[in-house]
Amino acid sequence: MSPTVVSDTAASDTAVHEPAAAVHTRRELLESALALLGVAAVSGFAATRALANEARSSTTWRYFSSGEAATIDALVAQIIPSDDTPGAREMGVARFIDHALADFMAPLAPALRLGLAEFEVTCRAQHAGAEGFATLSSEQQIAWLQQVEHTPFFNSVQQLTVLGALSMPDYGGNHNGLGWQLIGFEDLHAFTPPFGYYDRDYPGFDAAAGKS
Amino acid sequence: MSAVRYRDSTVVDFVVVGSGAAGGVLARELSTSGFSTVVLEQGARLTPADFEHDELKYWFLGGITNNDGRSPQTFRSDPEATAKPTGMRPALWYARTVGGSSTHFTANYWRFHEIDFIERSKLGAIAGTGFEDWPITYAELEPYYSKVEWDIGVSGLAGASPFDPPRSRPYPMPPLPVKSSGVLFERGARKLGLHPFPAPMAINSKAYRGRPACINCGFCHGFACEAQAKSSTLFNMIPEAEATGRCEVRAYSYVVRVDTDARGRATGVAYLDRAGREHFQKARAVVLAANGAETPRLLLGSASSRFPDGLANSSGLVGKYLMMNYSARVSAVFEHELNEYKSVQVTRVIHDFYDADPRRGFYGGGGLDARIGPQPAMWAQRLGQEGPSWGAAFKARLREFPRNMIVLGHGTSLPVATNAVSLDPTVKDAWGRPALRVTYKDHPDDLANARFMQDRALEIMEAAGAQRVTRAPVNEQNFGMHLLGTCRMGNDARSSVVDRYHRTHDVPNLFLCDGSSLVTSGRGQPTMTIQALAFRAADHIARFARAGEI
Numbered sequence: 001m002s003p004t005v006v007s008d009t010a011a012s013d014t015a016v017h018e019p020a021a022a023v024h025t026r027r028e029l030l031e032s033a034l035a036l037l038g039v040a041a042v043s044g045f046a047a048t049r050a051l052a053n054e055a056r057s058s059t060t061w062r063y064f065s066s067g068e069a070a071t072i073d074a075l076v077a078q079i080i081p082s083d084d085t086p087g088a089r090e091m092g093v094a095r096f097i098d099h100a101l102a103d104f105m106a107p108l109a110p111a112l113r114l115g116l117a118e119f120e121v122t123c124r125a126q127h128a129g130a131e132g133f134a135t136l137s138s139e140q141q142i143a144w145l146q147q148v149e150h151t152p153f154f155n156s157v158q159q160l161t162v163l164g165a166l167s168m169p170d171y172g173g174n175h176n177g178l179g180w181q182l183i184g185f186e187d188l189h190a191f192t193p194p195f196g197y198y199d200r201d202y203p204g205f206d207a208a209a210g211k212s
Numbered sequence: 213m214s215a216v217r218y219r220d221s222t223v224v225d226f227v228v229v230g231s232g233a234a235g236g237v238l239a240r241e242l243s244t245s246g247f248s249t250v251v252l253e254q255g256a257r258l259t260p261a262d263f264e265h266d267e268l269k270y271w272f273l274g275g276i277t278n279n280d281g282r283s284p285q286t287f288r289s290d291p292e293a294t295a296k297p298t299g300m301r302p303a304l305w306y307a308r309t310v311g312g313s314s315t316h317f318t319a320n321y322w323r324f325h326e327i328d329f330i331e332r333s334k335l336g337a338i339a340g341t342g343f344e345d346w347p348i349t350y351a352e353l354e355p356y357y358s359k360v361e362w363d364i365g366v367s368g369l370a371g372a373s374p375f376d377p378p379r380s381r382p383y384p385m386p387p388l389p390v391k392s393s394g395v396l397f398e399r400g401a402r403k404l405g406l407h408p409f410p411a412p413m414a415i416n417s418k419a420y421r422g423r424p425a426c427i428n429c430g431f432c433h434g435f436a437c438e439a440q441a442k443s444s445t446l447f448n449m450i451p452e453a454e455a456t457g458r459c460e461v462r463a464y465s466y467v468v469r470v471d472t473d474a475r476g477r478a479t480g481v482a483y484l485d486r487a488g489r490e491h492f493q494k495a496r497a498v499v500l501a502a503n504g505a506e507t508p509r510l511l512l513g514s515a516s517s518r519f520p521d522g523l524a525n526s527s528g529l530v531g532k533y534l535m536m537n538y539s540a541r542v543s544a545v546f547e548h549e550l551n552e553y554k555s556v557q558v559t560r561v562i563h564d565f566y567d568a569d570p571r572r573g574f575y576g577g578g579g580l581d582a583r584i585g586p587q588p589a590m591w592a593q594r595l596g597q598e599g600p601s602w603g604a605a606f607k608a609r610l611r612e613f614p615r616n617m618i619v620l621g622h623g624t625s626l627p628v629a630t631n632a633v634s635l636d637p638t639v640k641d642a643w644g645r646p647a648l649r650v651t652y653k654d655h656p657d658d659l660a661n662a663r664f665m666q667d668r669a670l671e672i673m674e675a676a677g678a679q680r681v682t683r684a685p686v687n688e689q690n691f692g693m694h695l696l697g698t699c700r701m702g703n704d705a706r707s708s709v710v711d712r713y714h715r716t717h718d719v720p721n722l723f724l725c726d727g728s729s730l731v732t733s734g735r736g737q738p739t740m741t742i743q744a745l746a747f748r749a750a751d752h753i754a755r756f757a758r759a760g761e762i
Binding site: 045078079080081083087104107142145149154155158159162163165166167168170171179180182183184185187189190191192193195196197198199202205207209 | 264265266267268269272273275300369371372387389390391392394395396402409410427428429430546548549550551552553554555588589592593596601602603604606607610611613614
């Protein structure tokens with residue numbers, strides 16, 4: 001089998017592993033973040049998590065209005081859809097985002113709210129009579145997202161969705177480890193070899209094997 | 213914890229600024245040599261119980277690294293432009309905690325090669341750069357590389373790479389267990405006639421010097437090791453220094469100034485405690501090991517009427533020649549699961565392309581390694597930038613996680629004078645000190661070399677039978693974690709900041725030893741060399757102190 005070589009053209013950076021890589025790709029998000037950065041890094045992680053756990057079982061939203069929450073919930077459900085396996089909805093991603101914006105990602109919140117409003121306005125303008133993105137059929141939602149998938153707002157929600165799906169459940173998302181389950185990550189404290197398929201029958205390192 | 217406590221007013225033999233890879237070694241070596249030593253660390257002192265598998269905290273919320281709210285940075289690629297605040301993602305990333313970035317490093321510990329120290333003589337000058345030979349050779353540093361391997365604790369296999377420089381001792385521990393990424397990388401590389409070898413890692417493959425063997429939890433890079441199997445100075449050098457009864461490690465001590473007397477000698481350092489109160493620790497000699505960003509920042513911030521351009525800066529080179537190395541990446545997906553999230557990040561390396569080759573048409577060389585791609589949240593963030601980012605197609609890609617690995621091509625950075633850390637003229641940190649300003653633009657050869665290394669990585673993954681290989685774009689860097697070259701060593705006071713013994717040319721009792729001392733960048737993985745330099749520097753500094761020559 002010959003491999004597919006993909007040359008990706010995304011304007012991402014090339015550093016090895018980048019922190020907070022692109023949560024705030026949008027200029028406004030970045031500028032907003034700059035204005036408020038004192039709260040960007042959490043001072044008490046334990047308190048943050050305790051609040052997250054409360055938020056998970058709460059019936060009220062900490063940051064979003066119920067209308068905003070409905071849009072975000074529909075959006076994240078299209079980013080990681082539920083099918084025969086759980087998606088972002090079952091993983092509690094919308095709750096995670098709500099909590100993040102109210103707490104450890106508060107600097108991003110105002111710009112995200114603006115982006116969300118703009119998203120809804122343009123969506124309704126394109127769908128006469130619709131009450132909002134959340135009320136569209138799934139097919140309509142997908143068709144609309146194909147038009148806006150490269151916007152900074154969508155990008156930000158996409159990245160928050162990933163964090164909500166795969167961060168420690170203590171932060172309110174990745175409910176019951178469903179995100180980790182989806183990708184096949186075992187949350188264990190320690191492992192023993194062999195770790196994967198290809199190292200099972202490794203005969204041992206032989207420096208001479210490479211010499212010809 | 214520290215058994216001994218010194219008063220600020222006590223004139224200790226040495227004050228060491230920074231407790232990381234270099235500072236930890238210097239503290240241990242100077243205190244075991246009989247000198248009273250105070251180590252000042254701006255960050256907290258954490259214990260293994262504080263360290264968790266928390267990606268959000270460590271990678272996205274600045275858990276132990278730069279907190280933008282308190283320590284902002286600015287960045288520009290054009291030295292004429294006004295630098296802009298970086299926001300939550302800093303330009304230079306390092307850990308602020310006792311143990312420094314040795315707490316959260318990947319622990320790749322290959323040695324520099326003989327050529328790294330004499331490359332300018334071999335290849336000639338490179339226009340527009342400060343490309344120079346080192347004032348020391350590999351042979352002079354070799355005993356200290358061995359000391360790092362045995363005192364810090366490095367796993368590896370001597371003689372496994374035909375490109376390895378000479379060594380006086382084998383590794384103290386065998387290599388760590390190979391991972392699937394290592395097996396595939398080895399398979400692909402050998403098909404191409406290359407020479408893969410077990411990665412030298414500063415992680416215990418067996419119980420060693422009171423610390424346990426690695427439990428293969430997988431959370432090394434960006435995380436601190438709760439098993440204490442990673443050879444961070446927090447777990448070896450720092451406690452050994454404290455055990456002498458002569459060394460005090462003071463956390464939450466942010467050094468803001470090195471003061472000098474009428475004769476131009478350092479008298480000690482001013483620092484702020486956790487409450488922001490200023491103290492002054494007196495010392496007979498000052499050793500800065502605060503890393504390649506903070507050491508020059510501190511010198512520039514210590515300007516006085518006698519030293520108007522910053523302390524020890526008669527050459528004008530303090531902060532200049534910043535080098536970050538370049539890591540070009542490909543990711544690959546295979547048919548079966550690799551489960552790279554388990555165990556250490558790297559198990560196989562090649563050095564076939566280490567040396568520069570003028571026939572390539574550019575200066576540069578590097579090493580390639582096979583590794584995890586990384587842990588889930590960071591991996592998935594990147595995934596959406598490299599292909600479908602939502603919907604059923606994205607979900608299908610997410611499920612490839614266990615079948616994914618990456619290869620990194622670690623390469624050279626040329627020393628360019630305009631690449632620098634300096635003091636931002638307007639932005640201040642939470643203590644009112646000028647923020648760190650970073651100016652960086654990769655030399656065209658660095659980018660050409662990165663593309664070359666990426667091509668080699670891609671060939672290896674294809675030869676290994678990958679189903680799909682994806683290149684990460686090779687763009688100019690605005691983010692780095694190797695902080696090198698900013699107070700370079702040299703014999704000539706006009707073209708270097710410290711001499712071959714890490715003593716500043718300008719202030720006889722002020723020494724600098726960390727990534728800032730490097731003259732050239734190596735090919736990535738600088739910590740091993742930084743620590744070898746620290747062991748060597750400590751030997752000489754102790755010798756000078758005993759002889760009354762400080």
